[in-house]
Amino acid sequence: xxxxxxxxxxxxxxxxxxxxxxxxxxxxxxxxxxxxxxxxxxxxxxxxxxxxxxxxxxxxxxxxxxxxxxxxxxxxxxxxxxxxxxxxxxxxxxxxxxxxxxxxxxxxxxxxxxxxxxxxxxxxxxxxxxxxxxxxxxxxxxxxxxxxxxxxxxxxxxxxxxxxxxxxxxxxxxxxxxxxxxxxxxxxxxxxxxxxxxxxxxxxxxxxxxxxxxxxxxxxxxxxxxxx
Amino acid sequence: xxxxxxxxxxxxxxxxxxxxxxxxxxxxxxxxxxxxxxxxxxxxxxxxxxxxxxxxxxxxxxxxxxxxxxxxxxxxxxxxxxxxxxxxxxxxxxxxxxxxxxxxxxxxxxxxxxxxxxxxxxxxxxxxxxxxxxxxxxxxxxxxxxxxxxxxxxxxxxxxxxxxxxxxxxxxxxxxxxxxxxxxxxxxxxxxxxxxxxxxxxxxxxxxxxxxxxxxxxxxxxxxxxxx
DNA sequence: CCGATAATTTAGTCTTACCTAAATTATTAT
DNA sequence: ATAATAATTTAGGTAAGACTAAATTATCGG
Numbered sequence: 001x002x003x004x005x006x007x008x009x010x011x012x013x014x015x016x017x018x019x020x021x022x023x024x025x026x027x028x029x030x031x032x033x034x035x036x037x038x039x040x041x042x043x044x045x046x047x048x049x050x051x052x053x054x055x056x057x058x059x060x061x062x063x064x065x066x067x068x069x070x071x072x073x074x075x076x077x078x079x080x081x082x083x084x085x086x087x088x089x090x091x092x093x094x095x096x097x098x099x100x101x102x103x104x105x106x107x108x109x110x111x112x113x114x115x116x117x118x119x120x121x122x123x124x125x126x127x128x129x130x131x132x133x134x135x136x137x138x139x140x141x142x143x144x145x146x147x148x149x150x151x152x153x154x155x156x157x158x159x160x161x162x163x164x165x166x167x168x169x170x171x172x173x174x175x176x177x178x179x180x181x182x183x184x185x186x187x188x189x190x191x192x193x194x195x196x197x198x199x200x201x202x203x204x205x206x207x208x209x210x211x212x213x214x215x216x217x218x219x220x221x222x223x224x225x226x227x228x
Numbered sequence: 229x230x231x232x233x234x235x236x237x238x239x240x241x242x243x244x245x246x247x248x249x250x251x252x253x254x255x256x257x258x259x260x261x262x263x264x265x266x267x268x269x270x271x272x273x274x275x276x277x278x279x280x281x282x283x284x285x286x287x288x289x290x291x292x293x294x295x296x297x298x299x300x301x302x303x304x305x306x307x308x309x310x311x312x313x314x315x316x317x318x319x320x321x322x323x324x325x326x327x328x329x330x331x332x333x334x335x336x337x338x339x340x341x342x343x344x345x346x347x348x349x350x351x352x353x354x355x356x357x358x359x360x361x362x363x364x365x366x367x368x369x370x371x372x373x374x375x376x377x378x379x380x381x382x383x384x385x386x387x388x389x390x391x392x393x394x395x396x397x398x399x400x401x402x403x404x405x406x407x408x409x410x411x412x413x414x415x416x417x418x419x420x421x422x423x424x425x426x427x428x429x430x431x432x433x434x435x436x437x438x439x440x441x442x443x444x445x446x447x448x449x450x451x452x453x454x455x456x
Numbered sequence: 457c458c459g460a461t462a463a464t465t466t467a468g469t470c471t472t473a474c475c476t477a478a479a480t481t482a483t484t485a486t
Numbered sequence: 487a488t489a490a491t492a493a494t495t496t497a498g499g500t501a502a503g504a505c506t507a508a509a510t511t512a513t514c515g516g
Contacts, residue, residue: 007503029464042504044465049502063464063511093321094347107339116332119322235473257494270474272495277472291481291494 004037011079011110012036013046014057017066018076026065074141081137082109082117084130089120091131098131098182099173132173133164133183133219149222151199152215154189160220161186167217179208181218232265239307239338240264241274242285245294246304254293302369309365310337310345312358317348319359326359326410327401360401361392361411361447377450379427380443382417388448389414395445407436409446 016035020027029047033040050072051060057072068076086105090096096104112120118139121127128136128144135144148163162185167173176182180203190207191200197212210218244263248255257275261268278300279288285300296304314333318324324332340348346367349355356364356372363372376391390413395401404410408431418435419428425440438446 030462038503039505040464041466041506045503048465090344094344094351096347104341104344107341108336111335111339113332113335116318116322119324123322258492266473267475268494269476269496273473276495 008036008038009110010050010057011075013050014068014072014076015079015083017058017068018073018080021067026059026067028065032066077137077141077143079109080143081141082112084134084136085117085120085124085127086112087130087132088124088127088136092124097174098177099170101131102168102170129164129183132166133162134166135164147221148219150216151201151210151218151220152197152212154199154220154222155192156189159186159188159223161223162218163221164219165217166219172214172217176214176218180204180206181208186223187220236264236266237338238274238278238285239303241278242296242300242304243307243311245286245296246301246308249295254287254295256293260294305365305369305371307337309369310340312362312364313345313348313352313355314340315358315360316352316355316364320352325402326405327398329359330396330398357392357411360394361390362394363392375449376447378444379429379438379446379448380425380440382427382448382450383420384417387414387416387451389451390446391449392447393445394447400442400445404442404446408432408434409436414451415448 013032013036016032017027020031020035029040029043032047033043036043047058047060047066050056050058051066055071056069057075058066059069060066083105086108087098087101090101090104091098121139126139130136135146137143146163149160151160151162154160162181162183164183165173165176165181167176181187185203187201187203189199190202191209192198197215198209199215200207200209241260241264244260245255248259248263257268257271260275261271264271275286275288275294278284278286279294283299284297285303286294287297288294311333314336315326315329318329318332319326349367354367358364363374365371374391377388379388379390382388390409390411392411393401393404393409395404409415413431415429415431417427418430419437420426425443426437427443428435428437
């Protein structure tokens with residue numbers, strides 16, 4: 001999160017707790033504060049309030065971190081659905097490129113109605129992924145399953161298809177777009193350097209050497225071939 | 229304005245001052261408070277701040293009411309442009325009817341970027357009027373001129389074309405839509421009752437008797453015919 | 457196990473913007 | 487003109503939600 005013009009909303013809290021919590025463990029005050037670009041002490045205050053609201057949106061124990069209750073998770077998925085539908089809409093109907101849409105969607109996601117959400121979804125044909133390949137929670141607020149691995153986990157001779165790119169940095173996204181490393185694209189690992197964890201991949205007729213700053217953000221579906 | 233969920237933004241203040249000020253006189257604290265659905269005392273406080281900000285967005289003297297400075301007017305026209313473009317977009321691309329769009333646009337108008345504004349305008353072919361016939365301020369934030377009269381000012385034998393309907397009430401708008409009293413439609417005054425100010429109009433093959441609650445909200449362009 | 461360091465929480469302050477009630481100013485009718 | 491009424495402003499209170507600094511609790515290497 002870059003810089004803050006106003007105070008983070010409850011929805012912002014929930015969204016970031018959802019993301020930070022994807023690893024299975026509760027989110028720390030510090031990490032949340034970094035994401036929201038406010039001070040850890042302020043997070044503690046807000047979290048304590050969210051935890052004792054009724055219905056409680058988060059579960060919280062001192063020094064143990066925060067996680068979402070079922071209603072908190074619903075609210076988080078709602079915002080994420082908004083965000084991803086909006087990004088898809090901006091790209092498909094107004095000619096935005098995938099690196100330009102994040103900030104705009106970030107502001108719109110909080111104010112669109114359920115009615116508008118559904119109309120946008122319908123107009124787009126109820127898409128299941130946004131322009132980055134991220135899954136869009138369903139109307140019923142279920143997050144679809146997905147079986148992907150970070151590109152960084154692959155080794156020479158493995159083949160894979162890019163499913164999603166989890167990044168918001170505009171420059172990085174533009175760069176990947178220029179290289180053609182976008183969802184749907186097929187690639188093969190041709191080399192791995194244990195020293196710096198660089199991967200060399202072959203993509204169409206081109207070869208790229210990618211550092212872990214990139215390979216940890218590209219998630220692929222492994223194609224079980226050339227395994228005999 | 230119906231009910232308030234959050235605190236009115238500066239943009240809300242400016243937009244309503246703009247509207248209330250269209251009659252040439254400054255807006256009163258009371259009227260503003262009613263529009264914003266907060267108490268007059270709260271308006272005074274906020275107004276005093278806006279007046280001494282730099283650059284000042286409003287001009288203000290105790291007990292004399294508020295008006296917009298040039299920069300305040302620019303900011304107001306910006307929001308109004310957003311609002312009207314959004315309403316047009318909702319109607320034209322997502323199948324909303326003109327009575328459904330107000331509340332949604334009211335929330336979106338504050339968060340869209342100039343970039344998105346221009347893309348929406350371009351995608352719609354840079355429209356000059358919104359679905360209610362209201363003029364959309366230009367990209368350069370000039371409000372186009374218009375020469376219309378309220379329907380209530382017409383008298384029998386006059387002919388006119390509906391240009392805009394200045395109302396947000398959903399029921400009223402739906403009603404007018406059902407009757408076919410929408411921008412572009414031609415009508416003729418056939419009767420006037422000085423007692424209750426009701427007008428009878430002929431519109432196509434139908435006759436309607438309209439009270440002043442309606443006739444003051446429909447603005448028309450008078451056709452100089454049948455005047456001999 | 458224990459001290460050093462890092463992470464987190466508490467306590468207290470500040471700002472914003474609402475509210476109500478009281479005081480003031482303006483307007484209107486007699 | 488003046489009393490009654492309406493409109494507006496002031497004063498003081500409250501609630502959020504940020505901040506800093508100090509206190510507390512956890513974690514980790516030796």
